[in-house]
Amino acid sequence: MDAWLDRLRTEIKETTTQLRDSDWSRAPTERWSSAQIMEHLGRSYGTTAKMLELSMGAGIPQVRDAKIPELLKKLLVVKVGVFPSGAKSPAMVTPKGDPGPVALARALANLERLDAAIAAAEEMWGSRKPIAMHPILGPLTPGEWRKFHYIHGRHHLAQIRERAGNKAEREGAVSR
Numbered sequence: 001m002d003a004w005l006d007r008l009r010t011e012i013k014e015t016t017t018q019l020r021d022s023d024w025s026r027a028p029t030e031r032w033s034s035a036q037i038m039e040h041l042g043r044s045y046g047t048t049a050k051m052l053e054l055s056m057g058a059g060i061p062q063v064r065d066a067k068i069p070e071l072l073k074k075l076l077v078v079k080v081g082v083f084p085s086g087a088k089s090p091a092m093v094t095p096k097g098d099p100g101p102v103a104l105a106r107a108l109a110n111l112e113r114l115d116a117a118i119a120a121a122e123e124m125w126g127s128r129k130p131i132a133m134h135p136i137l138g139p140l141t142p143g144e145w146r147k148f149h150y151i152h153g154r155h156h157l158a159q160i161r162e163r164a165g166n167k168a169e170r171e172g173a174v175s176r
Helices: 003-016 021-025 034-058 068-080 100-125 142-170
Strands: 132-134 138-140
Touching: 003 034, 003 100, 003 142, 021 034, 021 100, 034 100, 034 132, 034 142, 068 138, 068 142, 100 142, 132 142, 138 142
Parallel strands: none
Antiparallel strands: 132 138
């Protein structure tokens, strides 16, 4: 597995290993629960993998030139490593209601599928050219896709850790 995605897999496992059933459903008002966050991540890995698999089946990457706003967003996220909060998730990766353990298993399986799809696309088209379009960041190379998914995953894993930490504080398990 690629180093970025292997690191992401490790961080997912470390973040979720201590979560109990009740932890998965905890969420601030009007925000996603940990289960919904994990389902969103799994859907994003699966959607990217499917997009790449379809492009490889067609024999050509489905990309266009980047637009200036996409380049700026890609610079912020992929190059600088900052993932802005509050953006609305595309419908295709919005959670539908999987329980936490199901979402976790699917996310890890889709992460493996993503790794294989990026590697196959990279072998087919090389590492320097865009292999697929991100709906917000535009065309991304294999390395940019890997790093995007790491940065995106890290952003959401911090939210899961925050929800678990807030639970510990309420139960008096964390001293100040």
